[in-house]
Amino acid sequence: MNLLLEEVAARHPAASSQLPPALGPVSLRVAAGEQLAIIGPSGAGKTTLLQVLACCLPPVAGHFQVSEVAPWRLSRRALHRLRASLFLAPQTPPLPPRQRVVTTVLAGRLPGMTWWASVRQWIKPAALPEAHGALARFGVADKLFHRVDRLSGGERQRVGLARALVSPARLWLVDEPLSALDPTRARQVLDALQLAARERGCTLVASLHQVDLALSCFPRIVGLRDGRVMFDAPATNVTPDMLAALYAQHEHELHPGTAAPADEPATPASPAVVAMTCR
Numbered sequence: 001m002n003l004l005l006e007e008v009a010a011r012h013p014a015a016s017s018q019l020p021p022a023l024g025p026v027s028l029r030v031a032a033g034e035q036l037a038i039i040g041p042s043g044a045g046k047t048t049l050l051q052v053l054a055c056c057l058p059p060v061a062g063h064f065q066v067s068e069v070a071p072w073r074l075s076r077r078a079l080h081r082l083r084a085s086l087f088l089a090p091q092t093p094p095l096p097p098r099q100r101v102v103t104t105v106l107a108g109r110l111p112g113m114t115w116w117a118s119v120r121q122w123i124k125p126a127a128l129p130e131a132h133g134a135l136a137r138f139g140v141a142d143k144l145f146h147r148v149d150r151l152s153g154g155e156r157q158r159v160g161l162a163r164a165l166v167s168p169a170r171l172w173l174v175d176e177p178l179s180a181l182d183p184t185r186a187r188q189v190l191d192a193l194q195l196a197a198r199e200r201g202c203t204l205v206a207s208l209h210q211v212d213l214a215l216s217c218f219p220r221i222v223g224l225r226d227g228r229v230m231f232d233a234p235a236t237n238v239t240p241d242m243l244a245a246l247y248a249q250h251e252h253e254l255h256p257g258t259a260a261p262a263d264e265p266a267t268p269a270s271p272a273v274v275a276m277t278c279r
């Protein structure tokens with residue numbers, strides 16, 4: 001699926017009208033099957049952009065198309081059908097805590113199913129091998145029958161991604177899919193996700209805080225700051241100067257080892273505070 005944004009701006013419904021829109025104006029073209037990473041400091045508008053692309057948040061200005069269709073001009077039913085072909089993996093996947101992993105993963109198939117087929121699947125999941133295969137890609141096949149609330153944060157994140165693999169979607173929008181993973185696992189998961197997207201011909205747009213991974217794994221990088229595109233370039237053309245400008249005053253996000261600037265001078269915590277925190 002391809003995407004087109006021309007001077008698109010978006011504002012969260014709960015945001016004050018005195019504030020500038022969280023996103024935009026932004027212009028972007030994404031070809032079908034393309035893979036691109038969105039990077040930028042915290043609050044840059046990465047999640048907001050993904051929400052617009054997922055047709056969750058209507059733009060307040062500009063022109064937006066998904067596969068040559070303007071989603072917000074569609075009827076409710078047609079918009080619903082279009083959304084079935086998009087997959088948005090939020091940063092913290094909202095997985096039902098008491099559900100088994102297999103049920104959660106197979107829920108990814110629901111948007112493409114009839115009501116009766118979805119009821120049948122719920123009673124007797126016939127696509128177990130598919131769920132197992134999707135989980136195996138992300139190294140969590142052994143969790144197939146575990147309860148979601150017994151998973152670690154990183155396992156939950158990988159289960160959330162496995163849903164994309166069984167879904168009928170042809171546009172995958174993933175919001176910081178690696179935030180709960182160690183560097184080795186993060187690389188494996190990203191490799192698996194990109195390979196699966198290529199095999200299925202899916203368009204993949206991922207927001208990432210791991211700039212090094214974004215540059216080494218994605219052919220195209222969009223640098224977002226204050227809701228605007230600061231650069232949109234092949235990864236090989238992104239220079240340290242471009243990154244320094246993108247993350248100015250947020251250097252600790254670019255170099256995770258460095259300390260975040262403190263708002264107030266640090267004071268040592270009293271033993272009582274430390275004890276309360278540890279409990």
Ligand SMILES: Nc1ncnc2c1ncn2[C@@H]1O[C@H](COP(=O)(O)OP(=O)(O)OP(=O)(O)O)[C@@H](O)[C@H]1O
Nearest residue numbers: 012013014015022041042043044045046047048049
């Ligand atoms: N639901 C909301 N209601 C009002 N304002 C919001 C909402 N969500 C985000 N914002 C604001 O929109 C701006 C962009 O936020 P967004 O979550 O898109 O940034 P981000 O780049 O994804 O940040 P992070 O890397 O920290 O996840 C921020 O100023 C944020 O405070």
